[in-house]
Amino acid sequence: MTLQFNDETFRDDYTFTNSQRAIDRFPFPFHEDSYMYSVNMEQHQGGPKGSVYENRFDVDEHYISEMKDRAQVLAEDPLRCQSLPHMNLAGWDLLELIMVSKSEDYPDLFELHRDGNNWHWINRPLGIEDKFVFLDNASLPYGPMEYITRQTQGDFAVLDQRDENLWLDAGMITTQADWSLDFDIGMNFFEWHAPVPKANEMGIFIRALKFLLNVQQGTPARRLNWTMTVNPLLDTSPENYHKWGVQKTGLTPQNVGSKQFLRVELQTFFRLPRSNGLVFPIRCYLIALEDIVTVPKWGRRLHRVLRDIPDELATYKGFIDNKPMIVDYLSKFDDGQPTSAGIWPEKDSEPELVV
Amino acid sequence: MSRFKFPPSIRSRPVYETLAARDGKSHLIIAEAEGAEAVFDLAKNAENLMAHAHIIYIQGRSGDVYAERLASLGARQFYMGPSYSAALPRLRRVLSDAKMGLQAYLTGTEGMMGQAMLELTSAGIPHTAIQCEHRGSTARRMQCVHCKGITEDVTTDPFVCSHCGLNLFVRDHYSRRLAAFQGVCVDAEDPGNVPDQVEIYQ
Numbered sequence: 001m002t003l004q005f006n007d008e009t010f011r012d013d014y015t016f017t018n019s020q021r022a023i024d025r026f027p028f029p030f031h032e033d034s035y036m037y038s039v040n041m042e043q044h045q046g047g048p049k050g051s052v053y054e055n056r057f058d059v060d061e062h063y064i065s066e067m068k069d070r071a072q073v074l075a076e077d078p079l080r081c082q083s084l085p086h087m088n089l090a091g092w093d094l095l096e097l098i099m100v101s102k103s104e105d106y107p108d109l110f111e112l113h114r115d116g117n118n119w120h121w122i123n124r125p126l127g128i129e130d131k132f133v134f135l136d137n138a139s140l141p142y143g144p145m146e147y148i149t150r151q152t153q154g155d156f157a158v159l160d161q162r163d164e165n166l167w168l169d170a171g172m173i174t175t176q177a178d179w180s181l182d183f184d185i186g187m188n189f190f191e192w193h194a195p196v197p198k199a200n201e202m203g204i205f206i207r208a209l210k211f212l213l214n215v216q217q218g219t220p221a222r223r224l225n226w227t228m229t230v231n232p233l234l235d236t237s238p239e240n241y242h243k244w245g246v247q248k249t250g251l252t253p254q255n256v257g258s259k260q261f262l263r264v265e266l267q268t269f270f271r272l273p274r275s276n277g278l279v280f281p282i283r284c285y286l287i288a289l290e291d292i293v294t295v296p297k298w299g300r301r302l303h304r305v306l307r308d309i310p311d312e313l314a315t316y317k318g319f320i321d322n323k324p325m326i327v328d329y330l331s332k333f334d335d336g337q338p339t340s341a342g343i344w345p346e347k348d349s350e351p352e353l354v355v
Numbered sequence: 356m357s358r359f360k361f362p363p364s365i366r367s368r369p370v371y372e373t374l375a376a377r378d379g380k381s382h383l384i385i386a387e388a389e390g391a392e393a394v395f396d397l398a399k400n401a402e403n404l405m406a407h408a409h410i411i412y413i414q415g416r417s418g419d420v421y422a423e424r425l426a427s428l429g430a431r432q433f434y435m436g437p438s439y440s441a442a443l444p445r446l447r448r449v450l451s452d453a454k455m456g457l458q459a460y461l462t463g464t465e466g467m468m469g470q471a472m473l474e475l476t477s478a479g480i481p482h483t484a485i486q487c488e489h490r491g492s493t494a495r496r497m498q499c500v501h502c503k504g505i506t507e508d509v510t511t512d513p514f515v516c517s518h519c520g521l522n523l524f525v526r527d528h529y530s531r532r533l534a535a536f537q538g539v540c541v542d543a544e545d546p547g548n549v550p551d552q553v554e555i556y557q
Contacts, residue, residue, distance in 0.1 A: 079503070180500050186532040187367065194367035195528050238500045238539060242521055245543025321544070 002108065005064045005125060011072075016232035016286065022061055023291050027052045028343045029224040029264050033304040035313075037199045039207045044222035044268050048344075052266055056101040056220070057152060058283065059109065064125055066153050066175075066234065073174040073235050074150075079182040080237070081146050083158070083170035090158050090170060091145030092135055093272035094279050098148045123151055145170055154266075154283030159189075161276055166212060168192050175234040175284045177227045177263065178241065178318065197316050212278060217271045224343075225265040228319040228326070232261055232286045251322050256329045257290035260322070262302070289329060297340065297350040299333030306330065357389035357490040359556070364527045369465065371489040376401030379484075380456035382408040383449065384430075385471045387439070387463025389491035391421035397460065398428050405429045411446060413439050413467060416492070439467050446471070450478040459485040466496030466507060469534030476531075493556050498535040499523055505535055511552040513541040522549045 008015045018026070047053025052060075073080055083091060099121055103112035111122040117134040128151065132139035140147045149156045149172035158170035166189045173181040184192040189209050190200075199205060215221055229236055230248045251259055266283040293299035306314075307327045314320040335354045340346050361370070374397045382404055386394050391412065398405055409432040412425055419435075426433055436442040459475055461468040468487045475485055494508040504518025512525040516538065523538030530537070542549050 180537070182503070183498065183500060183528070183530050183533065183537055187530070191367040191529075194365035195526070200366060238537075240501075242501050242540035242543045245540065246546060248544050 003059065003061060003063075003125075006061045008062070008065045010065070010069045010232055010234040014231050014233075016062070016065075018287055018291055019061055021050075023287065023294065024345065024347075025051055025060075026287050026292075027224055027264050027266055027285055028292075028295075028298050028301075028345070029226040029262075030301050030305050031341065031343050033301050033339060034308055035305045037202060037204050039204055039211060040223045041208075041211055041221045041269075042223070044220040044270075052283075052285070053222070055105040056268075056270075057098060057105070057154075057281070058266070059102070059106055059125075059153065063153055067126060067151065069234050070150060070172075070174045073237075077239060080174050080239075081149070081172045082181060082185050083143060083145055084186065087145070087158055087160065087170035087275075087277070088137065088143065089135075090160070090272050090275035090277035090279070091143055093275050093277065094156065094158060095144040095148040096134070097270060097272070097279070098152050102152075126151055145172060152281075154281045157280040157282065158272075159278040159280060161213065161278060164213065165189055166209065166278060174237075176237055176282075177225075177265065177284075178236050178238055180238045182239075197312050212269055215269050215271050215278060217273055220268055220270040222266065222268045225267055227263045227265075227317040228322075229261045229263045229286065230259055230322070232288075234284060234286075236263075248318070248322065251325055253325060253329065256322075256325050257293075258288055260289050260326055260329075261286045262289065262292060289326070293330070293333040295345045295347060296333075296353045297346055299330065299353065300335070300337065301339050303327065303330035303334035357392050359489065359493050361489070361493075362556075367529045368527045369469070369487070369529060369531075371468075371487050374460050374462060374486050374488045376404050377458045377486075379458035380407065380454065382458050382460065383453070384408055384410045384460045385413070385442075385446070385462075385467075386410065386425075386460075387413040387467040387491070388415035388417040390462035390467075390488070391417065391425055393462040393488045393490050394425065394428070394460075405431070407431060409449060410434065411436070411442055411449075413437070413442055413463065415463070415467075439470060443474070446474060447478075450475065450480075453478060453480065457484065460488075461485065462488040462490050464492050464494060465489060466494065466534070469496060469529075469531065473531065473534045495525065495555065496535045497523065497525065497538040498530070498533050499538050501540060505533075506538070509538075510555060512555050513549060513552060514538070525555055 010016055052058045099112045102110040109124050113120040119134050120131045122129045155175050156172045157168055159166040160169045168184055168187050171181045190205055193205050264285045268281050270279050272279055292302055314323050337351050374393050405428050408430045410430045412435045414437055461471050476482055494510045497506045497509045499516040501521055502519035506517040513522050516523050522541045524541040526537045528537045
């Protein structure tokens, strides 16, 4: 099918919406009726047709508007995109990975023609066409990482691998769940995850690091992570927290269904061939509670997960104050019937909601 | 007493040891204020070290109370200056001549050690050749995550950013690249509702 791109905003008047197709393919992050941290990695080798897992880099109806929002964030704060000097080659690796993947997976939207190091890139949705010399920074209007990630949805952490650790040495971070690239750049895997409660004590990061150090070329991995955001605000940065934090107090029992969003990150992990770096795309999907509950299984499950989540996690994920209102709203969509295992909506087999 | 035992914290927060003499061709000692006492301990336990040592001493809040004793340690070079920034041009000049086999010893406040650590690692000295021992004030060097300004010598939580004026709470999250802890707006969700200031360590 040909994608129809939305003209929408992720700030101010918040005109962001999900179409029925976007709701149906939403990456719901809970495979059971409860949640705790885990190293929930799986191979990223495609998935059901039409799902967000199908292609290496999912392009959806929000593409153009998300890229406009990113450009606006960068204009206001260029520090959201940084690359330490030794990461230039990894940036070219990333550019190659994305251009090859997108041109193969979406040939109607993206074209890449290569004649040796002379490359010709066409991005139809954004109206970009550039000829450049691969590995020659001077032939692109931005550094390679910035150039390609201005054209690709999701945040990008580009990691150097040395001393049996991964180092956050480059990134394009404009849709983050409240962490600062400018502060964290240069940190190792344990340091930049240091503020996450509980997970360190559970050994999560030791196991995750072991896994990631061994990701091989051609066998990318993925996992889902999640948090909660009031309004469809992509740029929930710590830099601007003093501006957007107050929006959390704008929820009422009347508007919680339309203003409270579940924010899901599809995190993928690819080995980079020349630099031996690792790229960690963090793709953000937003969905309003009122859209989630149109899927009976998801409404039941999200209620149970959030009702039972430890306060420490609700605090870390930033919704502890609004949790009672959210759970109260969701309780109306939980009739106590059992849910099937796994994340898929199972619209044809799940029982209708009985209220 | 110049020593303070920091409570356990998150993994980005630096931890400090006790300076121990190591074999090396030369020894660079950067000490600030009460850090002088750590230098005395170091000298006591290593007879030959001072003959190959360069001491850069930053007086800070201690003034010259340690000056005479430091000068009498017999260091090959001894410098005393009023502040880290005053000592920085000298430090950079010294690092430009640093050779393999240099051992570095940092002692004083976290802010001074963090900045010196950054300077040394930027000059190519491996972090394994740098020891740090905290002495003196537990004041912190804080970066405001909002305006990016650095506020020195923060002793209370929350505190007011000396650049943009926001009320910031003090995190243990630490960036070696910035040599600073992170400060985040404390009243973003309820503007004006700023908790009472308390000492960071009580």
